[in-house]
Amino acid sequence: MTTSSPEQAEFAHVTVLRDAVTAAVVAAAAARETVRVVDCTLGGGGHSEAILLALPHVEVIGLDRDPAAIAAASVRLAPFGARFRAVHTPFGALAAVLADLQIPDVTSIIADLGVSSHQFDTAARGFSLRHDGPLDMRMDPSRGLTLAQRLEAVSLEDLADILYEYGDIRRSIGTARIVLQSVQEGADTTAKLAQRLAARLPRDRNVHPATLVFQALRIWVNDELGELEALLRDAPGQLQPGGVLAVISFHSGEDRLVKQMMRAQAPKKYGEFMRGKPQAAGDEEVRDNPRARSARLRLLWRNRPGTPLDVADGDED
Template identity: 40%
Template sequence: MVVPEQVVEPSHVPVLRDRIVDLLAPSLAQPGSVYLDCTLGLGGHASAVLARCPNARLVGIDRDPAALAVAGRRLATFGNRVHLYQAVYHELAEVLAEDGTRSVQAICMDLGLSSLQIDDRERGFAYAVDAPLDMRMDSGQDLTAETLVNTAAPGELVRILREYGDEKFADRIVRRVVEARAKAPIRTSADLVALVDQAIPMAARTRSGHPAKRTFQALRIAVNAELTSLAAALPAALDALAPGGRLAVLAYHSGEDRLVKRAFAEASSDHVPPGLPAVPAALQARFALLTRGAERPTPSETAANPRAAAARLRAIEHKEDAA
């Protein structure tokens, strides 16, 4: 596996690292405990969990082979406690089967982009630098942002920008894109940024960060099918937790957080028909919430790591006495 030289050892500040370790560590105290990191990235959260929990071993998965290579070097000090797999997080059941693991005691999902993907300019995730319009987390997949921008129907592009980017100027941006691609393919991030800049009214360009931020976010989510994958991963993760096991999820986008909130609310609610005087054990909630709403980074963490600003943390526990 070859990793570009400029991204072999990137800087990395795990978001809400200490809080996540505090939430997950109680379930990893027993010998033989398993910690599943569904979005390993550069291994920042995994390293902290393994250091705090010496009885635990790691099953780490990531769709990005470059991230796995960097994480593998970072986690090598933990020896045979580390088992790494290239996969998308909705494939966690298949990964655990391959690992020979029936259930786990703790799971972390840190959604969105890793520092590696943001910092590697050639991968086209960043709107602030000119690069090919790629945006694939797994470079082996076929669909790229360039393909999507140049071939998707206008109505589909509008839907993507509105649903995944909350972009209220989606119609205007897509009109510019369609006009431009009719003359020549849109191939680079600079090309797309210029079109977005032209489409958004001057008065709205500086209200909430870079004018292309929402467009790039939406295209990245669409290219990598992130919300579809998350919708499948959440029930699979809950099913994989042993009694007493805990799941922590860091979301950075309102669509992600809505999926997590709904899944956790469903799992932590009794399912009782109206009028039933008591809740039978089979209908009682199998899980309990560990966080009240979504926890956010402290101002000091956000100041030290601006990428943490949008993070929302939710955690849930599989009840020990669940049926």
């Protein structure tokens, strides 16, 4: 069941690890009459649609902090009627959102982290090295400070820490200095900043020299790791016994956090929680969608009391 509309045609995003996420959600739904799923990163609605198609009795609540994602996914998923509803919110507020909706617990919670291709490819959003736009990078353009406003106020030392922590950039003081100088010298758009960084940073044959700098700045502007910490802290407690939390990460900072927090929740194989093996995209998916190359899916199952789960087989990574 798909629809075609101007909003949807403009919202291009290929869903990553769709089948693996859907399989986990379907396993958690087994033998239940009522199945509720929270998709914390609705985006274009790709995971939500796959779940709505796979489970005729599921209700999906889709969260996103980007109003453009809420609008596009609401059009795409309108044919599912009352089985789908969208909430414009950061997922760090998951517990408050479920309390507001008077939903005591849910069967599955999924999160496909980072930005959508639509956000990257829309120049005016200011995420891209290649499409020239303002220094913005906010996932929710209706609130918070833009990248330009933050760069005006940040100290050299704090920016260096941000580049080191969120971009694994080793020569972080030197790189921070180049970023601040570039902006002071008039680099007021993404393409101008990218060009200046490319002229002064070491070259790598395969990736644009500014890629990791842009990644770090985006994570900073959106407090992405703070949001992820709040989600990982609150989501397990919202799951029904037998339910699953499924998180797809795209870079080492995210994946480290997901792994650590899932390990802390599930230290032993048959405790209250149990981890699944991390999963990556197969060769075919990576060939069709290069963005899938760095995707890692990690699962955390809430055990049914006294019933060791057989759907997961332990985290070896």
